[in-house]
Amino acid sequence: MKVSYYPGCTLKTRAKNLEDSALAAFKALGIEYQELDRWNCCGAVFSLADDDLIHMVAPVRDLVRAKQLGAGTMVTLCSMCYNTLARANELMKHEEVKRKTINDFMNEEPDYFGEVEVVHFLSYLKNQIGWGALKSKVQSPLGGLKIAPYYGCTLLRPKDVAIDHPDSPTLFREFVETLGGEVIEFPSSTVCCGSYQALGNPEAALKVSFDILSDAVSRGADALVLTCPLCDYNLGRRQDDMLRKYEGAKDVPVLYFTQLLAIALGLSQEVCRFELNRSSTARLLKSRNLLAGVKA
Amino acid sequence: MxxxxxxxxxxxxxxxxxxxxxxxxxxxxxxxxxxxxxxxxxxxxxxxxxxxxxxxxxxxxxxxxxxxxxxxxxxxxxxxxxxxxxxxxxxxxxxxxxxxxxxNVNYVEPSNMQPEEIIDLPQIALVSGFRKMTS
Amino acid sequence: MSTDAQEVTAGVEAKLIPIYVMGKRYDVPDSLTIMKAIEYAGYKYIRGCGCRGGVCGACATVFRKPGDYKIYTGLACQTVVEPEMYLTQIPFYPANRAVYDFGSLTGRPEEIFALYPELFRCVACNACTKVCPMDVEVLDYISAVKRGDIEAAARISFDCIQCGLCASRCFAEMPQYHIGQLARRLWGAYLTPKAEHLKTMVANIQAGRFSDGLSGLKAMSQDTLKKTYQDREMEPATGGEDWTPKDRQYL
The missing domain is CATH 1.10.1060.10 (Alpha-helical ferredoxin)
Structure with a gap:
């Protein structure tokens, strides 16, 4: 089945490790995909004011592009893009008056009625590929690696676009288990990392992110796995600030779910782009011989 | 109070x-x-x-x-x-x-941000932060 | 009017049509461009008329037509007047133009981000593309910059003439045309492949490989020089990729 693929801006620069590992996994899993032509930034956050339709235009324009491509399903990797696009899609499906206003405003584009289905790759793996089929393709199981799956906010909230139960999700656990990893459950797995407050209130974002990492580490996690480049910034890159600021802070390897997938599928190490992760990530994987089975 | x-x-x-x-x-x-x-x-x-x-x-x-x-x-x-x-x-x-x-009152002022600060932030942070905190 | 002018226009009865310049009605010949029509009406351009040849972007103009909500744009020196057009000229639209030391840049997308962070306020409303008199897909090149694709931004914005109408309409208050220009500069200076053969050639010149030939030419009389030029070996029109001249001493 052919799907359209929406990357998102950061996946073309800082989160190239998310994109490259995912695209390699698409191929390995036989997922035929095509990146949208002429896509624009979706806006990253969904507008929450009832009268604010101008901020719906960006995600809807992308949905129009997906419709033009003719694939019924549009797969996203970044969970913030997923949330924004999926919510805009719900609006275009169900809110007739707003839909008409947006379609009329975008008079240079064909009308859109919510025809495309927006899917996050994690749900796609579960529902379209299936855990059983995925397991059969695992070449180097992650045996022994203790992984704390971090959902963050936008995959689970609000309910109408949640890929799993907002308060007790299991999808990410199933994913890690399928790849042969040991799952470390931790209560903070659905707690916000501070998101865009990295910009508005960086100290507050740093503290909540530090608490999340501490929770995972205190339960024995070797690494944190996530789905979003902004979470990766707050929980990954900003560990340098944590190590300076908080006593007892530890360097925690952080990686994208698609990198984990690529490793388990035995894909080339190059597609994982570990140079974009904390250096502790590749060190950990090497020490567990998880990069050994990987084709160099 | x-x-x-x-x-x-x-x-x-x-x-x-x-x-x-x-x-x-x-x-x-x-x-x-x-x-x-x-x-x-x-x-x-x-x-x-x-x-x-x-x-x-x-x-x-x-x-x-x-x-x-x-x-x-x-x-x-x-x-x-x-x-x-x-x-x-x-x-x-x-x-x-x-x-x-x-x-027309911003909470975050893009023009006042330091270049090092902007360069450190991923695009997704700038987009979402400006969406929520600029007019 | 001089007699000469009357003779020239004799028999070509110009049809007059009404236009509105800043709300005031004037009757002008229907064959004029907006720029000439405004001058015909008695206005004088001090600035903002530019090259009058459709190239420089100085006379970008907006106008409306009666009973139509849409904004129309064009270059005043190229667009012919239509009856009942609502016109004015926008001599200059203020836009934030970042100051940078180009030599210290290296062509990383983050350099554009730091100079123009307002870029990230784009809402993809597409007003920029709709208003562009050069039909540049402005939103597309801004989207390309946002995802760090400087080459795509440079290519898509290539036809931009820096008129600034995009900035005048921008919901995010950004100067698209300055951002596009920076992308083109970075791409041209730092990201396109370097012409390695040029380095070899410069080295050859410096090593004096062509000195004898040049001084020989310089020493020739005008007639000998002409003859040498006329007798030169030319690449035939049908010459293929691998054609080389018989005299290869300077290759």
Whole structure:
């Protein structure tokens, strides 16, 4: 089945490790995909004011592009893009008056009625590929690696676009288990990392992110796995600030779910782009011989 | 601090404006405090969402305009999914932000950001941060 | 009017049509461009008329037509007037133009981000593309910059003439055309492949490989020089990729 693929801006620069590992996994899993032509930034956050339709235009324009491509399903990797696009899609499906206003405003584009289905790759793996089929393709199981799956906010909230139960999700656990990893459950797995407050209130974002990492580490996690480049910034890159600021802070390897997938599928190490992760990530994987089975 | 409630202190216009922007009915809130208990930014906000709902019910515009809460809120939607009264508090926070932003007053000033700061942030942070905190 | 002018226009009865310049009605010949029509009406351009040849972007103009909500744009020196057009000229539209030391840049997308962070306020409303008199897909190149694709931004914005109408319409208050220009500069200076053969050639010149030939030419009389030029070996029109001249001493 052919799907359209929406990357998102950061996946073309800082989160190239998310994109490259995912695209390699698409191929390995036989997922035929095509990146949208002429896509624009979706806006990253969904507008929450009832009268604010101008901020719906960006995600809807992308949905129009997906419709033009003719694939019924549009797969996203970044969970913030997923949330924004999926919510805009719900609006275009169900809110007739707003839909008409947006379609009329975008008079240079064909009308859109919510025809495309927006899917996050994690749900796609579960529902379209299936855990059983995925397991059969695992070449180097992650045996022994203790992984704390971090959902963050936008995959689970609000309910109408949640890929799993907002308060007790299991999808990410199933994913890690399928790849042969040991799952470390931790209560903070659905707690916000501070998101865009990295910009508005960086100290507050740093503290909540530090608490999340501490929770995972205190339960024995070797690494944190996530789905979003902004979470990766707050929980990954900003560990340098944590190590300076908080006593007892530890360097925690952080990686994208698609990198984990690529490793388990035995894909080339190059597609994982570990140079974009904390250096502790590749060190950990090497020490567990998880990069050994990987084709160099 | 005692709150004096009278018609004089109650700004119904402001109440109606926030209600209209957010599409939420504050009067449905029965002050259980689940939102406050769920807020990941609890240590960093000066006023819990439960109290904000109370202030909105009373139309206390002055107190509401000085809070840092809407500006520390990260729109994580935890309060929203847990509210037993089905109020989308995230939308209320957005409405409170917009009452300021729509007067052309930014909370974050892109022109004043240092180049090193911008270069360190991924695009996704700049886009989402500007969306929420610039007019 | 001089007699000469009357003779020239004799028999070509110009049809007059009404236009509105800043709200005031004037009757002007229907064959004029907007720029000439405004001058015909008695206005004088001090600035903002530019090259009058459709190249420089100085005279970008907006106008409306009666009963139509849409904004129309064009270059005043190229667009012919239509009856009942609503016109004015926008001599200059203020836009934030970042100051940078180009030599210290290296061609990383982050350099554009730091100079123009307002870029990230784009809402993809597409007003920029709709208003562009050069039909540049402005939103597309801004989207390309946002995702760090400087080459795509440079290519898509290539036809931009820096008129600034995009900035005048921008919801995010950004100067698209300056951002596009920076992308083109970075791409041209730092990201396109370097011409390695040029280095070899410069080295050859410096090593004096062509000195004899040049001084020989310089010493020739005008007639000998002409003859040498006329007798030179030319690449035939049908010459293929691998054609080389018989005299290869300077290759």
């Amino acid at each position: 005692a709150l004096v409630i009278s018609r004089r202190t109650s700004d119904t216009k402001f109440h109606d404006r926030v209600s209209e922007l957010s599409g939420q009915e504050f009067m449905k809130c029965f002050q259980c405090g689940t939102c406050s208990g769920s807020c990941p930014m609890g240590d960093h906000i000066d006023t819990f969402p439960r109290k904000i709902m109370a202030l909105l019910q009373l139309g206390r515009m002055e107190e509401l305009s000085e809070l840092n809460t809407p500006w520390v809120c990260a729109s994580c939607h935890t309060c929203m999914v847990r509210c037993p009264r089905g109020i989308d508090i995230t939308k209320v926070m957005e409405a409170l932000r917009l009452t300021r932003l729509r007067q």
